[in-house]
Amino acid sequence: MNWTAPVSLGLPQNCTIELIVSDGPRIATSTVVVRVHNSAIEVGDLALLFLTEFADNTIPAATVVRNFSDSCSGKASELKDVSDVRRDYRINSYTYGIPTVTVRFGATCNAKSGDACVRTSVEWKSTFKPSTPDERQVNPKGTSFISGIYRESRWWLCDSTLDDPATLGFWPMR
Numbered sequence: 756m757n758w759t760a761p762v763s764l765g766l767p768q769n770c771t772i773e774l775i776v777s778d779g780p781r782i783a784t785s786t787v788v789v790r791v792h793n794s795a796i797e798v799g800d801l802a803l804l805f806l807t808e809f810a811d812n813t814i815p816a817a818t819v820v821r822n823f824s825d826s827c828s829g830k831a832s833e834l835k836d837v838s839d840v841r842r843d844y845r846i847n848s849y850t851y852g853i854p855t856v857t858v859r860f861g862a863t864c865n866a867k868s869g870d871a872c873v874r875t876s877v878e879w880k881s882t883f884k885p886s887t888p889d890e891r892q893v894n895p896k897g898t899s900f901i902s903g904i905y906r907e908s909r910w911w912l913c914d915s916t917l918d919d920p921a922t923l924g925f926w927p928m929r
Contacts, residue, residue: 806851854875855874
């Protein structure tokens with residue numbers, strides 16, 4: 756017996772499967788609830804939401820990292836990184852590529868542990884605030900790696916890194 760999840764469902768979704776077995780006058784029934792996910796889309800959407808909110812200076816740092824799991828040590832460093840960006844930079848614009856998502860439970864994502872890895876080309880055009888009045892322009896670009904974990908019946912982000920040696924040490928997303 757095979758079962759295919761309905762395509763029209765918004766995911767994640769709980770689906771109840773009912774099995775009825777009939778052998779003449781005897782009938783047995785049972786139900787089970789199955790949680791259906793499209794993991795690649797879910798964790799990819801979380802990563803893009805994080806990147807988009809990271810680039811919006813008006814969103815508080817704590818809000819930006821709300822989808823990072825408290826069980827990940829990376830959440831504290833993400834909060835610090837976003838806070839540092841809010842303090843030192845004005846992000847004027849950003850460009851993100853199409854994310855590539857790999858789901859491999861218990862694997863790594865650019866040396867960070869996770870169940871999924873979201874790889875996205877990124878570029879920010881920013882102004883370094885402490886350099887006022889000359890308004891030093893900073894344009895970090897490279898590849899963002901964001902790891903995700905599946906816990907408590909949902910996807911969470913865990914850590915992020917920016918793979919760009921030219922801006923590491925100056926741009927706080929490490």
